[in-house]
Amino acid sequence: MDKSFADPAAAVADIPDGASIAVGGFGLVGVPIVLIRALLRQGTTDLHVVSNNCGLDGWGLGELLSEGRISRVTASYIGQNKDFARKYLSGALEVELTPQGTLAERMRAGGAGIPAFFTASGVGTMVSEGGLPWRYNADGSVRIASPPKETRKFGSLGAEKKYVLEEAIVTDYALVRAARGDRHGNLVFEKSARNFNPVAGMAGRITIAEVDELVEPGMIDPDDVHLAGIYVNRIVQLDADDAADLPIEMVTTRPRNPVAQEER
Known part of the structure; x- marks a missing residue:
């Protein structure tokens, strides 16, 4: 079964207002940003989001949050997102905080049929x-x-x-980001992007994946598959610009001293 979709807008078109959505990613790593932006453009609102956190101000899930599209969040921490903290503390947003490992297991259990x-x-x-x-x-x-x-x-x-x-957590939909996928929906995640993406993908009744590279069935070794296609319903290949949109959450390098460089 070919599960590929031509564009992200078509892949998320049936997500209604009030839907619950599990979203992969940790901070800014492994975030399905293209699917999130497609959801933002189509105007879907009153979303109940399950994710490790809620992105940053103006990026990731933070884009939906800043537009008032999210009404409830189940997450493990608030992090650097000031808008997330502000909306929570002012009463504009309902937030269920849960231990990080417990959150991951609740999603995995939902996908495994463990109540x-x-x-x-x-x-x-x-x-x-x-x-x-x-x-x-x-x-x-x-x-x-x-x-x-x-x-x-x-x-x-x-x-x-x-x-x-x-x-356990079972959501109406799930959005995930993978490095490679085939048309049957088998996914491979890159390094630390293999964080909450597999369990988020398991938790959704309908799981939608965006991938940097889409290949034909059989081109991914079964031993390399991190999330089996049985959990994935739709898959979208990103273009080169979207695949390269990978911001850094916190830059920790020091600025170089030009005088010191010249003295060398």
């Missing part, structure tokens, strides 16, 4: 006991708080530990 699982992460904190602010009022008071979760002890007698029950 819930127990984990030690968050036990004894507001993650398990409830009370995490999901939405604030404009005056800073908490409007919606997270509910308490079921906990249970496991282990041999005398060495029992408490664990918290976390529900």
